[in-house]
Amino acid sequence: MLENFSLRTIVEYLPLFGQGLVTTVWLSVLSFAGALAVGIVLAAMNLQRGWLFRVPAKAYIDAVRATPLLAQLYFLYFGLPRLGIILPELVVGILALSLNSGAYVAEIIRAGILSIPRGQVEAGVASGMTYVQRMRLVILPQAFKVTIPPLLGQAIVLVKDSALLSLIAVAELTRAGQLLASDRFMPAEGFITIAAFYLLLYYGLKGLAALSGRWLGLAGART
Amino acid sequence: MTKPIKGRTGMIEFRGVNKWFGTLNVLKDITLSVEPREVVVVCGPSGSGKSTLIRCINGLETIRDGDLVVDGQRLADPATNMTRLRTEIGFVFQSFNLYPHKTALENVTLAPIHVRKIPRAEAEKAGRELLAKVGLADKVNAYPAQLSGGQQQRVAIARCLGMRPKIMLFDEPTSALDPEMISEVLDVMVAVAEEGMTMMVVTHEMGFARKVAQRVVFMDAGAIVESGTPDEFFSHPKTDRSRAFLSKILRH
Amino acid sequence: MTKPIKGRTGMIEFRGVNKWFGTLNVLKDITLSVEPREVVVVCGPSGSGKSTLIRCINGLETIRDGDLVVDGQRLADPATNMTRLRTEIGFVFQSFNLYPHKTALENVTLAPIHVRKIPRAEAEKAGRELLAKVGLADKVNAYPAQLSGGQQQRVAIARCLGMRPKIMLFDEPTSALDPEMISEVLDVMVAVAEEGMTMMVVTHEMGFARKVAQRVVFMDAGAIVESGTPDEFFSHPKTDRSRAFLSKILRH
Amino acid sequence: GLTAAASAGTLDEITKRGELRVAVQTQGPPFSLVGAAGERTGSSVELAELMAKEMGVKITFLDFDWDGLIPALLSGKADLLVADMTPTLARAMKVAFTKPYMYTGSTVFTKADGKFKSTEDCKAKGTKIAVLLGATGEKEAKKAFPDADIKSYKGGGPLLLDAVNNGQADCGVNDVSAVKGQSTAYPAGSFTIMPDMLSKEPLAFATRYDEQDLLTWMNLFLDQVSLDGRLQKNLDYWVNSDDWKKDH
Amino acid sequence: MIWQQLQSLAGSYPLALRGLGMTVMLSLVSLVLGTLIGFGLGILRTGGNRLISSVIGAWVDLIRGTPFLVQIFLIFFILPELGIELDAFTAGIIALTNLAACFICEIVVAGIRSVPTGQVEAALASGLSRWHRMRQVVLPQAMRIVLPPLVGQYVLLIKDSSVVSAIGLTDLTRVGWLVVQRVPNGLLVFFLVGLGYFIVCYPLIMLARRLEQRMGAAHGEVQL
Numbered sequence A: 001m002l003e004n005f006s007l008r009t010i011v012e013y014l015p016l017f018g019q020g021l022v023t024t025v026w027l028s029v030l031s032f033a034g035a036l037a038v039g040i041v042l043a044a045m046n047l048q049r050g051w052l053f054r055v056p057a058k059a060y061i062d063a064v065r066a067t068p069l070l071a072q073l074y075f076l077y078f079g080l081p082r083l084g085i086i087l088p089e090l091v092v093g094i095l096a097l098s099l100n101s102g103a104y105v106a107e108i109i110r111a112g113i114l115s116i117p118r119g120q121v122e123a124g125v126a127s128g129m130t131y132v133q134r135m136r137l138v139i140l141p142q143a144f145k146v147t148i149p150p151l152l153g154q155a156i157v158l159v160k161d162s163a164l165l166s167l168i169a170v171a172e173l174t175r176a177g178q179l180l181a182s183d184r185f186m187p188a189e190g191f192i193t194i195a196a197f198y199l200l201l202y203y204g205l206k207g208l209a210a211l212s213g214r215w216l217g218l219a220g221a222r223t
Numbered sequence B, C: 001m002t003k004p005i006k007g008r009t010g011m012i013e014f015r016g017v018n019k020w021f022g023t024l025n026v027l028k029d030i031t032l033s034v035e036p037r038e039v040v041v042v043c044g045p046s047g048s049g050k051s052t053l054i055r056c057i058n059g060l061e062t063i064r065d066g067d068l069v070v071d072g073q074r075l076a077d078p079a080t081n082m083t084r085l086r087t088e089i090g091f092v093f094q095s096f097n098l099y100p101h102k103t104a105l106e107n108v109t110l111a112p113i114h115v116r117k118i119p120r121a122e123a124e125k126a127g128r129e130l131l132a133k134v135g136l137a138d139k140v141n142a143y144p145a146q147l148s149g150g151q152q153q154r155v156a157i158a159r160c161l162g163m164r165p166k167i168m169l170f171d172e173p174t175s176a177l178d179p180e181m182i183s184e185v186l187d188v189m190v191a192v193a194e195e196g197m198t199m200m201v202v203t204h205e206m207g208f209a210r211k212v213a214q215r216v217v218f219m220d221a222g223a224i225v226e227s228g229t230p231d232e233f234f235s236h237p238k239t240d241r242s243r244a245f246l247s248k249i250l251r252h
Numbered sequence D: 001g002l003t004a005a006a007s008a009g010t011l012d013e014i015t016k017r018g019e020l021r022v023a024v025q026t027q028g029p030p031f032s033l034v035g036a037a038g039e040r041t042g043s044s045v046e047l048a049e050l051m052a053k054e055m056g057v058k059i060t061f062l063d064f065d066w067d068g069l070i071p072a073l074l075s076g077k078a079d080l081l082v083a084d085m086t087p088t089l090a091r092a093m094k095v096a097f098t099k100p101y102m103y104t105g106s107t108v109f110t111k112a113d114g115k116f117k118s119t120e121d122c123k124a125k126g127t128k129i130a131v132l133l134g135a136t137g138e139k140e141a142k143k144a145f146p147d148a149d150i151k152s153y154k155g156g157g158p159l160l161l162d163a164v165n166n167g168q169a170d171c172g173v174n175d176v177s178a179v180k181g182q183s184t185a186y187p188a189g190s191f192t193i194m195p196d197m198l199s200k201e202p203l204a205f206a207t208r209y210d211e212q213d214l215l216t217w218m219n220l221f222l223d224q225v226s227l228d229g230r231l232q233k234n235l236d237y238w239v240n241s242d243d244w245k246k247d248h
Numbered sequence E: 001m002i003w004q005q006l007q008s009l010a011g012s013y014p015l016a017l018r019g020l021g022m023t024v025m026l027s028l029v030s031l032v033l034g035t036l037i038g039f040g041l042g043i044l045r046t047g048g049n050r051l052i053s054s055v056i057g058a059w060v061d062l063i064r065g066t067p068f069l070v071q072i073f074l075i076f077f078i079l080p081e082l083g084i085e086l087d088a089f090t091a092g093i094i095a096l097t098n099l100a101a102c103f104i105c106e107i108v109v110a111g112i113r114s115v116p117t118g119q120v121e122a123a124l125a126s127g128l129s130r131w132h133r134m135r136q137v138v139l140p141q142a143m144r145i146v147l148p149p150l151v152g153q154y155v156l157l158i159k160d161s162s163v164v165s166a167i168g169l170t171d172l173t174r175v176g177w178l179v180v181q182r183v184p185n186g187l188l189v190f191f192l193v194g195l196g197y198f199i200v201c202y203p204l205i206m207l208a209r210r211l212e213q214r215m216g217a218a219h220g221e222v223q224l
């Protein structure tokens, strides 16, 4: 398949890849924002002492982590209509990705928060900060330092998982490669091009993560 | 806000307080009243419960029985707004607990800006002055990891002073300092004390005790063994335990 | 193992050592030789570079220029086996750095078991004895988070003594201790010193300096300002800087 | 690798190996499916088995999903590819197709009690039309319903039926035999299958261009089975009736 | 209709069992291997050697940054062109192990970097060898940070193993796709597939939680 690798065909399909890339990017951005929101709420619930919030949060996180995205996608896409809710594919896709990644993000955030030395929490408490202030000013900035790498990992997983949305008729990046494979029977060309584009996204994300680290002013945050 | 308490006298009132860590009775039946504007020095051997005692006052440790009343509010009372109360209690930790992601100045101004709602510019000006007072004018922008032990301790003290609380609790505030610095930092603390603050200081600096303390409390194995004016305590210790302890200090 | 060095005399030899943190010259042209079995006390104001000085000796800090020779081996020499060398250098950190996931006893026995290859049972027996010596017989199974400041510091000292190294470096080993405990711990250290160990101790315990040190080194702003026997230093300080420093101690 | 296989002759190699390696795609009835008892069967599958029988070797099915099907053939993991595949000219640039062994076409289907009653209804602007990703139906639908909203699904024909049945799509476009075969899993009369075809397409098997001997043999095989009626029997059983339902 | 579908699903249970077996086998082997290699890579990566560390970094980036489908595709279909012929199961194991190792490497690196420098200094100062420093001081403390994402990664990898159907292995997800051809009820079929994964993944999650609690107790857990 490599001997007659056709760059020309790839170029011919580039516009299609471009469209797919754009879809993948904004789909992922929205989904990750959603995942962060879901994750923060779940983590906050999970860190409560009372069971009222903690138990449902834990149950949700476990259920989502223990089952494949595919099943969740079907649940939303074919299950919701049975309850009379018919949503556009894109909405279902973003919802599924957010709800799925949110569970992982929640665990990452929780682990980050628990890694903060007790003395830090006490210092915040002693100076009369409220729970929210403590979180915002003392704990989260430090937790972010440890959570940025795993969050980056989760973002990458999410970007790649978004390929699954081609199952429910969302035309994203993978779809373009598959088209090349099925129209022209050039799987090597199709897949390797997809890989190149995903790699591009990966390095983009990695740069962003590094930037956000610096941006949060973590330069001195080594102990 | 402030609820009247029957028979209220002190700014800080321990009434038969007991605390346990597992099977260890760290605080044994503590009864102690600290008047407003009083400066109390707490001393005693390592592990006797001094840190635990003052940590109870701002609710960092919970007590098992007895009553603890601070600024007229019972800590055990669910109606007590602990967050509000804590803004009036400054605390310097034995292990400093500086925020590693903030510079020295940011460490000092964080709570004034966000808790006291002082405008940033004003808070920073005050912060710089405080840091200068403890000899750190050139370290305002250094992160804790870039500071020596003594410098970190001074930032911690400045951070506490910056809140201008009613009550100040110090846990061995000069342990990491050289004698020269100790006297400078103590001078800052003395100046603050003279402005009429209530203070409890865990320290073994007997010079400080003599100079500013109205009372010395001696703890051993979780109990208050002796309590009296510095003069009484240093010259006529009442118990064998405190006599033995003092003899070691003097021999030094 | 030991490579002969020309003109070798000391156990620890600084020869024109300079160190910078960014633009800050923390160690300025340090030249200092510590003989085998000598006990040297390092003192000086906070931030003067005392911790940095002793951290250089076991290679925790790297130096920019000058030479540092320890136990006959040049630290800068790539052939020097730092791990091997460090087994011969004990270090007590100013901030203790206990292993939070190990109990007090495990903290003490970890290196003897894995570095010295002492059988576990034997190491534990020795560890228990050491902990008892520093007054922690009842805390062998406590984790650092369950210990008071002074207890943590004593574990750190026991951890260092447990390795029976040739050289011991202490960074303010009694800062978190009460006077009573200080004298007990210093007694343990004195006993060790008398067994013929080379020691450098950053401390402001002048009693200790007088009793065991052969030499006192006074640092200020990164430089060694004065160095002499305790008697010389305390009775006839040669520079204004050290006179001023001493006057503060005495006033105390 | 490839060149060695070519010079030795693929048929020689298959004979020597005693095994014909066939890549299939389990797209659903009637062409290729897993039967009630877990056995692999279907129209194409039986034809492949017939081929192996005529060759006198045993058959090994390599069951790839769509992504792996073409690579399997191109990389030489499989000797030939048996799927309900339309030999387009573009595809024939890469693989060698046999002569067509049957003709089918894309058709439109809708939910029986829905408001889309005819192919015309589906032409309305914004109609949601379900097609299979990369299948011929996808292209035909784009041509026939320029104003519609074409949704390409992955995972096989039955999912199109599911999507239409659930209301995710208004109409579906797929191969007529596939639609007929697969709709039998639903209660009779669930779907309206339009009588008019959008297109007429041949179906063929595929192999590599460096396997000319195998290609020649396969073409001869197709001639033979259509002459002796075995092909017609297969198609009558699987494609032109519901007879297979009784047995599988 | 549901009843009829369930009946015909019941007939597929041997197939489903085989699929589950394949998923478990693949995941088990590659998770064990991937964990060992991943920890090794992580430790090497944080070790002093610049060259080794950047080579590992580049490889990890490459693997993390590209779709797993493409990796498995290259290993199974393209490597033969370079003379390396692998059967599908071996190719699947290699691809999954590699993927696991790279993701775990990153997690381990982040964990190791989260250990305060004072801890490493203390270990250095007592002359612990590099191995003992890692084994006794750094890794146990890093594990607190590592464990939650590690288990998350395990679970993700078990689910990622479904991609092996592209090279002809019949795993649990593939069984779902096969069955849905005859029982065209995606919701029902994939609910059951999801249940299969749940049975495999949930005990893992529970185990991690148990371990985490045990470690937390020793550290004096943070009370927010």
Ligand SMILES: Nc1ncnc2c1ncn2[C@@H]1O[C@H](COP(=O)(O)OP(=O)(O)OP(=O)(O)O)[C@@H](O)[C@H]1O
Binding pocket: B145, B146, B147, B148, B149, B150, B151, B176, B177, B178, C021, C022, C024, C026, C045, C046, C047, C048, C049, C050, C051, C052, C053, C094
């Ligand atoms: N990592 C660092 N980056 C920048 N500056 C540093 C760093 N570590 C220490 N310093 C500075 O170097 C100087 C010497 O520090 P050192 O810790 O050696 O002081 P010290 O004499 O031990 O003081 P103390 O008695 O307070 O412990 C200090 O001014 C400190 O701010």
Ligand SMILES: Nc1ncnc2c1ncn2[C@@H]1O[C@H](COP(=O)(O)OP(=O)(O)OP(=O)(O)O)[C@@H](O)[C@H]1O
Binding pocket: B021, B022, B024, B026, B045, B046, B047, B048, B049, B050, B051, B052, B053, B094, C139, C142, C145, C146, C147, C148, C149, C150, C151, C176, C177, C178
């Ligand atoms: N979290 C804990 N769990 C169990 N025991 C604890 C805990 N914290 C402290 N202790 C024990 O309680 C006792 C009192 O501790 P505390 O920190 O109050 O002592 P201290 O008087 O401040 O000593 P030092 O002068 O050494 O700081 C000590 O014996 C200590 O081991």
Ligand SMILES: [Mg+2]
Binding pocket: B050, B051, B052, B094, B171, C148, C149, C150
């Ligand atoms: Mg204490």
Ligand SMILES: [Mg+2]
Binding pocket: B148, B149, B150, C050, C051, C052, C094, C171
């Ligand atoms: Mg120091």
